[in-house]
Amino acid sequence: MKDSLFIKAAFSEKTERPPVWMMRQAGRFMPEYWEIKNKYSFLEMCKTPEIAADVTMLPVDLLGIDAAILFSDILVTGEAMGGDLSFTAGVGPKFANPVRTQADIDRLDTEVVHKLQYVADAIKVVQQRLNGSIPLIGFAGAPFTVMSYLVEGGSSKDFKLTKLLMHNHPELAHQLLSKIAKVTAGYLNLQIAAGVNAIQIFDSWAQALAWDDYKEFSHRYIVEIISQLDRKDIPVISFCKGSSVFAPLMAEAKPDVISIDWNVDLLDIKHRLPQGIAVQGNLDPHILYADKKVIKERIHRLFERMRGENGFIFNLGHGIMPDIPFDNVKYAVDVIKEFRY
Numbered sequence: 549m550k551d552s553l554f555i556k557a558a559f560s561e562k563t564e565r566p567p568v569w570m571m572r573q574a575g576r577f578m579p580e581y582w583e584i585k586n587k588y589s590f591l592e593m594c595k596t597p598e599i600a601a602d603v604t605m606l607p608v609d610l611l612g613i614d615a616a617i618l619f620s621d622i623l624v625t626g627e628a629m630g631g632d633l634s635f636t637a638g639v640g641p642k643f644a645n646p647v648r649t650q651a652d653i654d655r656l657d658t659e660v661v662h663k664l665q666y667v668a669d670a671i672k673v674v675q676q677r678l679n680g681s682i683p684l685i686g687f688a689g690a691p692f693t694v695m696s697y698l699v700e701g702g703s704s705k706d707f708k709l710t711k712l713l714m715h716n717h718p719e720l721a722h723q724l725l726s727k728i729a730k731v732t733a734g735y736l737n738l739q740i741a742a743g744v745n746a747i748q749i750f751d752s753w754a755q756a757l758a759w760d761d762y763k764e765f766s767h768r769y770i771v772e773i774i775s776q777l778d779r780k781d782i783p784v785i786s787f788c789k790g791s792s793v794f795a796p797l798m799a800e801a802k803p804d805v806i807s808i809d810w811n812v813d814l815l816d817i818k819h820r821l822p823q824g825i826a827v828q829g830n831l832d833p834h835i836l837y838a839d840k841k842v843i844k845e846r847i848h849r850l851f852e853r854m855r856g857e858n859g860f861i862f863n864l865g866h867g868i869m870p871d872i873p874f875d876n877v878k879y880a881v882d883v884i885k886e887f888r889y
């Protein structure tokens with residue numbers, strides 16, 4: 549796998565073109581996803597290795613991307629710890645037993661990695677199907693982002709309860725974050741042992757945090773997790789919304805790649821990072837709603853900016869929205885794969 553475009557770019561080695569994959573590529577913008585989703589619940593899909601593998605393979609087979617990402621969710625760690633998790637169409641994820649008090653935190657279990665064996669099983673099925681063709685990315689949520697779902701009981705616009713816990717009861721927030729970090733490190737090592745070729749840590753909602761709070765309540769736990777990974781020759785990608793601001797701090801956690809949102813010039817930020825850290829990104833996903841002429845022009849603009857740079861993986865600044873036309877995503881992948889440095 550070390551000769552794959554994706555792994556080479558992740559380790560800042562020279563490639564003939566940037567590799568491409570897209571966050572949320574294994575999801576709802578594909579009609580074929582709905583054929584499966586109409587038969588099972590989302591958690592059933594995650595927990596049945598053959599089905600998780602089927603969905604993981606959809607963008608591999610239909611788009612021809614350069615890396616697969618395991619079909620799962622960042623909230624499975626919270627569920628394994630004792631969160632009563634459900635996903636409802638139009639509502640999104642819910643934890644029916646939110647974690648807000650000392651007693652709630654005490655109830656969360658950390659000896660739970662064995663409960664996530666279904667993820668290891670899915671990884672093995674996917675690797676049989678990929679048969680060495682492209683790398684498989686495993687992932688987990690960062691402690692702050694997972695904490696926000698546990699505390700709020702679901703998605704949130706302002707993270708009011710999470711921030712109140714952090715600001716009024718920092719010792720409780722740290723207990724909770726430490727528990728999540730411990731489970732997350734064990735969970736990622738389970739994925740590595742099962743055979744993933746790369747790891748991405750999703751801190752999707754970090755941009756809600758002030759700089760000091762990001763350092764204290766998010767960054768610190770990502771450092772802890774990355775330092776505990778049994779990395780071997782597996783690149784680690786650190787993603788957050790807000791990376792355009794936090795990237796220099798994110799670099800201190802020593803990931804191989806930082807995934808950058810679309811609020812910043814990708815080359816400028818790369819030059820501000822230590823040598824040897826690759827960047828991933830950073831097209832605004834909304835570009836994929838636009839006319840094909842615009843899609844091509846914006847992708848080329850990004851490539852011209854990054855021409856001659858080692859260590860660039862094409863991705864979106866955040867995930868594909870479910871209503872983006874499949875045809876536009878396919879077109880974007882084709883445009884990227886025709887490009888040469």
Ligand code: CP3
Pocket residue numbers: 570571572573574575576585590617618619620621622623635637638639640641687703750752866867
């Ligand atoms: O990238 C991939 O395609 C791999 C699979 C993947 C999913 N979720 C599948 C999914 C990954 C990497 C995730 C990560 C995830 N989950 C994140 C971080 C990524 C990001 O975009 O920032 C977050 C914040 C979650 C939590 C989560 N899971 C939410 C908020 C939702 C609902 C979103 C909504 O709009 O309803 C989910 C559900 C989910 N995860 C779906 C998929 C395909 C949709 C489930 C369905 O079919 O209804």
